[in-house]
Amino acid sequence: MHPETVSTIFNLLQRKAPGATGFVGQSALFYTILTLVISTFSLQVISQNKTMNAASVEMLRSRVKELAQNTLTISSDFIQEKDMAMITEKIISRGKFYFKKEKMLRWEYTDPFSYLIIIRNDQISVKDENRVTHFNVRTNKVFLEINRIILGSLQGTLLNDAVNFSPGFLENVSSFIVVLKPLAPKLKESISEIVIHFDRKDFSVNQVDMLEPGGDRTRINFTNKTFNQPISDEKFVAH
Amino acid sequence: MRSLWLISILFFLAAGCVSIKPKGLTRVVNGTRDNFGTRDTGHVTSSGHGTSSGHGTRDNFVTRDTGHVTNSGRVTRDNFVARDTGHGTISGHGTRDTGQFRDTVYGIQEGRPVTHFVTRHASRVTLYKATLDIKKHHLTGLLVIKRMDSASTTGIAAPEISPVYRIVFANEIGMTFFDLELKHDSYNVIYCFESLNKKALMKIFETDFRLLTDTDTLNSKKYYKQTGTGNVVIEGNSGRYKTWQTFSPSGDTLYTKSGKSTLADPVIISYLKYSEGFPVKITIENPFIGMKLTLRLLDRK
Numbered sequence: 001m002h003p004e005t006v007s008t009i010f011n012l013l014q015r016k017a018p019g020a021t022g023f024v025g026q027s028a029l030f031y032t033i034l035t036l037v038i039s040t041f042s043l044q045v046i047s048q049n050k051t052m053n054a055a056s057v058e059m060l061r062s063r064v065k066e067l068a069q070n071t072l073t074i075s076s077d078f079i080q081e082k083d084m085a086m087i088t089e090k091i092i093s094r095g096k097f098y099f100k101k102e103k104m105l106r107w108e109y110t111d112p113f114s115y116l117i118i119i120r121n122d123q124i125s126v127k128d129e130n131r132v133t134h135f136n137v138r139t140n141k142v143f144l145e146i147n148r149i150i151l152g153s154l155q156g157t158l159l160n161d162a163v164n165f166s167p168g169f170l171e172n173v174s175s176f177i178v179v180l181k182p183l184a185p186k187l188k189e190s191i192s193e194i195v196i197h198f199d200r201k202d203f204s205v206n207q208v209d210m211l212e213p214g215g216d217r218t219r220i221n222f223t224n225k226t227f228n229q230p231i232s233d234e235k236f237v238a239h
Numbered sequence: 240m241r242s243l244w245l246i247s248i249l250f251f252l253a254a255g256c257v258s259i260k261p262k263g264l265t266r267v268v269n270g271t272r273d274n275f276g277t278r279d280t281g282h283v284t285s286s287g288h289g290t291s292s293g294h295g296t297r298d299n300f301v302t303r304d305t306g307h308v309t310n311s312g313r314v315t316r317d318n319f320v321a322r323d324t325g326h327g328t329i330s331g332h333g334t335r336d337t338g339q340f341r342d343t344v345y346g347i348q349e350g351r352p353v354t355h356f357v358t359r360h361a362s363r364v365t366l367y368k369a370t371l372d373i374k375k376h377h378l379t380g381l382l383v384i385k386r387m388d389s390a391s392t393t394g395i396a397a398p399e400i401s402p403v404y405r406i407v408f409a410n411e412i413g414m415t416f417f418d419l420e421l422k423h424d425s426y427n428v429i430y431c432f433e434s435l436n437k438k439a440l441m442k443i444f445e446t447d448f449r450l451l452t453d454t455d456t457l458n459s460k461k462y463y464k465q466t467g468t469g470n471v472v473i474e475g476n477s478g479r480y481k482t483w484q485t486f487s488p489s490g491d492t493l494y495t496k497s498g499k500s501t502l503a504d505p506v507i508i509s510y511l512k513y514s515e516g517f518p519v520k521i522t523i524e525n526p527f528i529g530m531k532l533t534l535r536l537l538d539r540k
Contacts, residue, residue, distance in 0.1 A: 082413045087385050087405060089364050089540065091413075112537045113368045115379070115411045128370070128379045189433045190414055210413060214430030218413025 049177060052169040060169065060176050061159050063203045074099040076225040080109075085215035097222070104236040118238045125238035132238050165194075174200055175207075189213070259497035259505040259526070260474075261485050263466035367521075367534035369408060371416075374529050380410035382534060384452070387420075404452050405429075417441075421448055439503070440528075446480065446504040447523050447532065450496055453477055457484075470494065503527055 052060070075098045082091040095109040102121075109115040116127040122137040159167060159178060164187070168179035176198040182188045190212065197207040204227075208220045369382035387403040401423035408416045418429040419441075426445045428436070457475030465472055469488035476482070482498035492513065499505035505527055512520040519536035 080413060082409060084383070084407055084415075084418070087364070087383065087407065089383075089385070091366065091381055091383065091409070093411070109411055112366075113381075113411070129368075133377075212415055212430075214415055214418060216409070216413075216415050216418075216430075 049170040049172050052171050052176065056171065056176075057169045060178075060198070060203075064159060064198075067203050070228075071099075072101045072228050073231045074225065074227055075229065075231060076222045079221045079223070081219045081221075083217045083219070098231055098235050100231050100233070100236065104233070106235055116238055118236050120236045127238045134238075171200075176200060176203075259483070259499060259507050261463075261465060261470075261472050261483055261495070261497070263468075264463035264472055265466060267462040267464055364538075364540045365536070366538040366540075368537050369535075370531075370533040371408070372531045372533075378408075378410065378416060380408055380416065381537070382532075383407045383409075384448075402452070404448070406448050417444070419444060419448065421445070421452065443504050443506075443525055443528065443530070446498070446500060447506050447508075447525065449478070450480065450482065450498045450506055451508055451521070451523065453480075453482075453496075457482065 075096070078095055078097055080093045080095075084091075093109050093113070094111045095107070097108070098104075098106040103119065104121075105117075105119040107117045114127075114129055116125075118125040118127075124135045124137060126133045126135075164182065164184055165180040166183055168181070170177040170179065178196045178198070180194040180196070182191055182194075191210055192213045193209075193211040195209040195211070196205055197209075198204070199206050204225055205222055207222070210218045212218075363386055365384045367382040367384070369380055371378040371380075383406070385405045385407075387405050388401070403423075404421040406417075406419045406421065408418075410416065415430060415432070416435060417431040420427040420429055426449075428441050431441065457473065457477050460473055460475040463472040463474065464470075465485070471486045471488065471490050473484045473486070474482070475484075477498070479500045480498040481500075482496060484493060485495045485497075486493055493510050495507060495509050497505070497507040505525065507524045507526065509522045509524070510518040510520075511522060512518070514536070517536070517539065521534040523532040523534070524530070
């Protein structure tokens with residue numbers, strides 16, 4: 001084996017990062033959490049598309065912020081479809097989603113596998129089948145960044161986050177569509193575009209698309225949404 | 240310069256400590272009178288019907304004793320299987336086991352455990368729940384293996400067609416970690432998450448998935464019995480890989496497959512659980528870099 005190859009292996013293995021999941025795992029988890037956050041944020045608010053005018057954009061931002069302020073809890077079912085560029089078959093998974101103000105979130109896959117992510121204040125828990133892993137948001141910069149995005153989204157400011165996203169605003173007869181292009185190099189590595197479809201009637205999210213640099217796309221559709229119904233804090237504990 | 244030497248020495252020491260060859264092997268000489276139930280053993284009863292052709296030489300097979308089967312020609316594995324399944328019963332003891340083992344390993348037979356991940360009856364798409372551990376790094380998600388060559392659309396590929404596989408690993412939320420293409424004579428990294436995209440790691444994945452999807456194409460085969468377990472082990476070469484396959488004593492279930500092409504890419508694939516002849520739990524371990532990929536079958540289409 002070429003010495004450079006050997007060296008690369010050692011370099012890979014010697015990369016250190018705080019947290020139990022390691023460097024690669026944290027990057028992946030960052031993407032996951034970001035997706036959940038955006039979905040949460042979107043749920044509080046949400047063909048032929050045309051560009052929205054400035055007044056409509058301002059109206060959308062305002063309604064998003066208003067809905068965020070008035071939403072105490074959300075629960076919803078979701079169906080996730082992953083389209084791979086070269087494989088015609090879709091990977092379809094289903095689950096349940098819960099949010100409770102201020103910072104409690106439960107994202108649970110129930111079919112065809114069991115997987116759970118819980119964010120509760122500064123604590124993130126991941127349950128993969130029977131293994132539960134906990135992280136503290138403040139242990140590293142990655143999670144601090146997640147925390148920042150969470151707060152920004154819950155306060156309805158994500159659409160104004162010109163530092164991290166370049167937004168585009170479209171509309172059609174049924175939806176307002178916000179296209180977010182990541183600006184941060186680390187994020188661009190994973191996501192080339194996030195597309196959020198808001199229902200024109202109640203500004204709740206019907207659909208989130210995430211496009212990857214390789215051409216794959218993940219679509220999440222939300223159904224059976226309920227708002228401001230009581231949700232026990234116990235829902236946000238991973239056992 | 241000194242540190243380079245030190246790294247080189249450490250590398251070879253580390254590589255030398257990694258052994259993937261099964262322990263306790265006793266060589267079994269294949270295809271001789273001693274191994275296949277000859278008149279000398281006196282333990283084999285065989286009743287055949289009709290004419291069986293293409294079953295090796297008289298010296299090698301039990302049929303010399305029975306007088307019911309006319310043997311002619313040379314051994315071919317398909318014919319050998321056919322004889323067991325289609326021509327009466329053959330019961331044997333002792334060295335006759337070796338002959339049974341050959342039957343099972345090399346025959347693709349309906350209704351019996353299929354011992355490899357992929358056979359000629361390959362599914363077009365196989366979906367696994369996957370966990371990848373590299374030292375402290377822990378990734379989970381879904382692993383999709385799709386046979387892409389057009390022959391697989393019929394469900395049964397012709398043996399002469401070299402399969403093409405696409406292997407995609409994505410996390411639960413949909414993010415793609417890597418997307419690989421395996422062909423008989425090439426390997427392409429279609430996409431890989433930047434933090435994972437190391438040339439050495441990609442080479443190791445190639446070894447892992449080549450051996451996982453490999454079918455019976457071993458050259459220079461040697462046969463062993465494993466002391467204590469009675470497991471049957473085949474050593475051989477598959478392309479540039481030296482491999483060992485460990486089967487149950489009866490030869491109908493593949494327990495492990497190990498192989499390597501260099502000191503740095505040894506891999507041990509363990510088939511931990513089968514359902515309807517298909518492996519539903521598999522671990523792929525690369526001891527040299529401390530990587531382990533665990534797969535649990537979710538779906539086949």
